[in-house]
Amino acid sequence: MSQGTEGAGGEVSAASTAVAASPSRAAVRWRWRGAGEAGSPYLLAAFLLGAYALPFVVGLSAGTVRLDSTWFANLVSVLLGGVMQGGVYAMFALGLTLIFGVMRIINAAHGEMVMMGAYLTWVCFFRLGLDPLLSLALTLPLAFLFGMAVQKLLLDAVVGQPELTALLVTFGLGLVMIYTAELIFTTDFRTIPYAPGALQLTSTIAVGQNRLISFVMAVAISTGVYLFLKLARIGKAVRATALNAEVAMVCGIDVQKIYLLTTGLAAALAVAGGALVSIQFGFNPETGVVYTLQAFAIIILGGRGHYVGALIGGVMLAVLENLVSLMVPNGTAMVELAAYGLMICVLLIRPGGLMGVKEA
Amino acid sequence: MGRTEHLRNVALVVAAAVILAVIPGSLTLYLRSFVLFTMMYVVLALSWNIISGFTGYTSFGHVAFYGIGAYACAILVTDYRWPWLATLLVAAAVAAVVAVVIGYPVLRLKGPYFAIAMLGTAEGTRVIATVWDGLTHGGLGISLPSAETSMPTYYAMLALMLVTIVVAYVVGHSRFGIRLNAIREDEVAAGALGIDATRYKLAAFVLSAVFPAVAGGIQAYKVLYIDPPGVFFVQITIAMALMSMLGGKGTVIGPIVGAVLLYAAQEATWVNFPTAHLIAYGLFIVLVARFLPRGLIGFAIDRGWARKGMVH
Numbered sequence: 001m002s003q004g005t006e007g008a009g010g011e012v013s014a015a016s017t018a019v020a021a022s023p024s025r026a027a028v029r030w031r032w033r034g035a036g037e038a039g040s041p042y043l044l045a046a047f048l049l050g051a052y053a054l055p056f057v058v059g060l061s062a063g064t065v066r067l068d069s070t071w072f073a074n075l076v077s078v079l080l081g082g083v084m085q086g087g088v089y090a091m092f093a094l095g096l097t098l099i100f101g102v103m104r105i106i107n108a109a110h111g112e113m114v115m116m117g118a119y120l121t122w123v124c125f126f127r128l129g130l131d132p133l134l135s136l137a138l139t140l141p142l143a144f145l146f147g148m149a150v151q152k153l154l155l156d157a158v159v160g161q162p163e164l165t166a167l168l169v170t171f172g173l174g175l176v177m178i179y180t181a182e183l184i185f186t187t188d189f190r191t192i193p194y195a196p197g198a199l200q201l202t203s204t205i206a207v208g209q210n211r212l213i214s215f216v217m218a219v220a221i222s223t224g225v226y227l228f229l230k231l232a233r234i235g236k237a238v239r240a241t242a243l244n245a246e247v248a249m250v251c252g253i254d255v256q257k258i259y260l261l262t263t264g265l266a267a268a269l270a271v272a273g274g275a276l277v278s279i280q281f282g283f284n285p286e287t288g289v290v291y292t293l294q295a296f297a298i299i300i301l302g303g304r305g306h307y308v309g310a311l312i313g314g315v316m317l318a319v320l321e322n323l324v325s326l327m328v329p330n331g332t333a334m335v336e337l338a339a340y341g342l343m344i345c346v347l348l349i350r351p352g353g354l355m356g357v358k359e360a
Numbered sequence: 361m362g363r364t365e366h367l368r369n370v371a372l373v374v375a376a377a378v379i380l381a382v383i384p385g386s387l388t389l390y391l392r393s394f395v396l397f398t399m400m401y402v403v404l405a406l407s408w409n410i411i412s413g414f415t416g417y418t419s420f421g422h423v424a425f426y427g428i429g430a431y432a433c434a435i436l437v438t439d440y441r442w443p444w445l446a447t448l449l450v451a452a453a454v455a456a457v458v459a460v461v462i463g464y465p466v467l468r469l470k471g472p473y474f475a476i477a478m479l480g481t482a483e484g485t486r487v488i489a490t491v492w493d494g495l496t497h498g499g500l501g502i503s504l505p506s507a508e509t510s511m512p513t514y515y516a517m518l519a520l521m522l523v524t525i526v527v528a529y530v531v532g533h534s535r536f537g538i539r540l541n542a543i544r545e546d547e548v549a550a551g552a553l554g555i556d557a558t559r560y561k562l563a564a565f566v567l568s569a570v571f572p573a574v575a576g577g578i579q580a581y582k583v584l585y586i587d588p589p590g591v592f593f594v595q596i597t598i599a600m601a602l603m604s605m606l607g608g609k610g611t612v613i614g615p616i617v618g619a620v621l622l623y624a625a626q627e628a629t630w631v632n633f634p635t636a637h638l639i640a641y642g643l644f645i646v647l648v649a650r651f652l653p654r655g656l657i658g659f660a661i662d663r664g665w666a667r668k669g670m671v672h
Contacts, residue, residue: 100472104472106472106475106476154646154650157650158649158650158653161653162416162418162653163418163471163472163475164412164418164475164601164605164609164649165649165650165653166649167418167420167472167475167601168598168601168602168605168645168646168648168649169645169646169649169650171598171645172642172643172644172645172646172647172649173642173646174642175595175638175639175641175642175645176639176642176643176646177642178638178642179638179639179642180639182638183635183636183639289594293479293480293483296476296479296480297480300473300476330491333487333490333491333499334487334491336483336487337484337487337488337491339480340480340481340483340484340487341484343476343477343480344466344477344480344481344484347466347469347473347476347477348465348466348468348469348477351469351473
C-alpha cells in the first residue's frame with residue numbers, strides 16, 4: 001500500500017515515479033526466494049506452538065500447574081470457555097475485517113461500537129425489561145443505521161486517503177462515544193445478570209450458561225453473515241469491492257452503496273458482539289479500547305479479508321487468553337499482552353496470518 | 361530555500377528562545393507549567409513528525425517512548441538516587457535502544473500494519489510497566505522525592521525544545537530529510553535510486569524516539585508522580601498526530617503551530633467546560649481529520665496565501 005502525497009515535499013515524487021516501474025534488486029531477490037509478503041507458514045506454526053506452550057511453562061515453574069484430576073477438569077472447563085468466548089470475539093472481529101477488507105480503513109472506534117451494544121442491551125434489559133437476545137431485534141437495526149450514518153458523514157470522505165486520516169477520524173468518533181457514554185451512564189462497571197447458572201457436563205467440568213448461549217448466538221449470526229457474503233448477490237458485490245473497488249465499479253456495482261452496507265453490517269456485528277459480551281462480563285465506557293485491539297489481533301492472526309480466518313483467530317485468541325489467566329501469576333493483567341504479543345509477532349512472522357493475504 | 365529565509369527562521373527561533381528564557385520568573389506557577397507543557401507538546405509533535413511526517417510511517421504508538429523515558433527517570437531518581445539531569449541521558453539511551461530493537465522488525469511493515477503494530481507495542485509496554493513490579497513498582501506508580509522543580513524542568517524543557525526544533529529543521533532541509541521524503545513518496549523507487557531505506561527509516565525512527573523519552577523524563581520530574589495508565593496514555597499519541605496534522609505534517613513549522621494552538625485550546629476548554637471538553641475534543645479530532653487532513657499549511661497553500669516550500 002503506497003503512502004499518499006502530503007502537502008510539501010511533492011517534488012520528489014515526480015522524479016521517483018519515473019523509476020517506479022523497475023523493481024529494486026532487493027524486491028526481485030525477495031520474490032525469487034518465493035517467500036513474498038506472505039512469510040513462512042511453518043515459522044508461524046512454530047511460533048503459535050511456542051505461544052500456547054508458554055503459559056504452561058510459566059505455570060509449571062510458578063507452581064500454578066498441578067497435574068491432578070481437578071486441575072485437568074479445570075483446564076478443560078477453561079478451554080471450553082475460551083472456545084465459546086472466541087466465538088463472540090470472532091463475530092465482532094468479522095465487522096472490523098469487513099471494513100478493513102472493503103475500504104482499507106482501520107476502524108479504531110470498533111471497540112466503542114461493541115461497548116455501545118453492551119449499553120444498548122443494558123438499557124433494554126433494565127429500562128424496557130427486554131430479554132438480551134430479544135433486544136437484538138431492536139438494537140441491530142439501530143446499529144445498522146448508526147453504521148450507515150458513520151459511513152455517510154465520516155468514512156466516505158476518508159476512503160483512499162493515507163491511513164492516518166481514517167485512524168484519527170475513527171479514533172475521534174470513539175472518544176465522542178466513550179465520553180458521551182460516561183456522561184449518560186457514568187464510569188461505573190455494569191453487569192447484566194442473565195442465565196448465570198452453569199451447565200455441568202461431567203461432575204467436574206462445567207460451562208457457564210450465558211457463555212453457551214452467547215456462543216450459539218455468535219455462531220448463528222456469523223454463519224448468517226458468512227452465507228450472505230458467499231451466496232447473496234449483494235454479498236458477492238461486497239466481496240468483489242473488497243477485491244478491487246475499481247473493477248467492481250466498472251462491472252456496475254454501486255461502490256458507495258456497498259460501503260454503506262459494509263459499515264452498517266460491521267456496526268451491527270459489533271453491537272451484537274456487545275450484547276453477547278454484556279451478559280458475560282462487566283463493562284464500562286472505557287472497555288471498548290480492549291475490544292478494538294483484540295479485534296485487530298484476531299483479523300491479523302486470521303488473515304485480513306478472510307472471514308473464516310477471523311473465526312479461527314477469534315477462538316485461538318480467546319483460548320490463549322484463558323490459558324494465560326488460568327496459569328500465569330498476575331494473569332489478569334497479562335491477558336492483554338496475549339493479544340498484543342500475538343498481533344505483533346504474527347505481523348512480523350507472516351503478515352498474511354493463518355490464511356495468507358488475499359491481495360487483489 | 362534561500363539563505364535569507366534560513367536566516368529569518370534562525371532569527372525567529374532565537375527570538376522565541378530569548379523571550380521564553382526571560383519570562384518564567386515573572387509568570388505565575390500555573391502559567392509557567394502551562395508554557396512548559398506547551399513546549400513539551402511541541403517536542404512530541406515534532407518528533408512524531410520525523411518518522412510519520414517526513415518518512416510517512418504513521419506511528420500510532422509513539423507514547424511508548426515517552427513512557428519509557430518517564431520510567432527511566434523516575435526509577436533512577438527514586439531507587440538509585442541519581443541526579444535528575446543525568447537520568448535524562450539514560451532515558452534517551454534506553455529509548456534509542458528500544459527504538460532499534462522494535463523498529464528493525466516493525467519498520468518492515470507498511471501503512472496500516474505499521475500503525476497497528478505500534479499501537480500494540482505501546483499498549484504492550486504499558487502492560488509490562490504494570491506487571492513488572494520489581495522494576496516499575498507496578499500499577500501503583502512511582503512517587504518521586506518531592507522537590508521544588510518548576511524552574512529546572514522549565515529550562516530543561518526549553519533546551520530540549522530548542523534542540524528538537526534545530527534537529528527537525530536540519531533534518532528537514534538536509535539530504536537525509538529529502539531521502540526520507542523519497543521513502544515516503546515511493547519506497548521501491550527510493551531503493552532503486554540507491555537509498556538504503558531500512559537504514560534511513562531506522563535512523564528516523566530512533567531520532568523520533570529520543571526526544572519524547574527525554575520529554576517524558578522531564579515531565580516525570582515536574583509532576584513527581586507517574587503511573588502506567590498516565591504515561592502510556594493512548595491519547596498522547598493521538599495528540600502528537602493531531603497536532604502535526606493540524607499544523608501540517610511533513611513540515612517543521614506545522615507541528616509547532618499545531619501543538620501551540622491545540623494545547624492552548626485544550627487548556628481553555630478544559631478549564632471552562634470540565635465535562636463536555638472531552639466530547640468536544642473527540643469531535644475536534646474528527647473535524648480536523650475529515651476537513652483539514654493537510655493541515656493549516658495545506659489550507660493556506662491551497663488558497664495561495666503561502667508558497668509551496670516557503671514554510672517548510
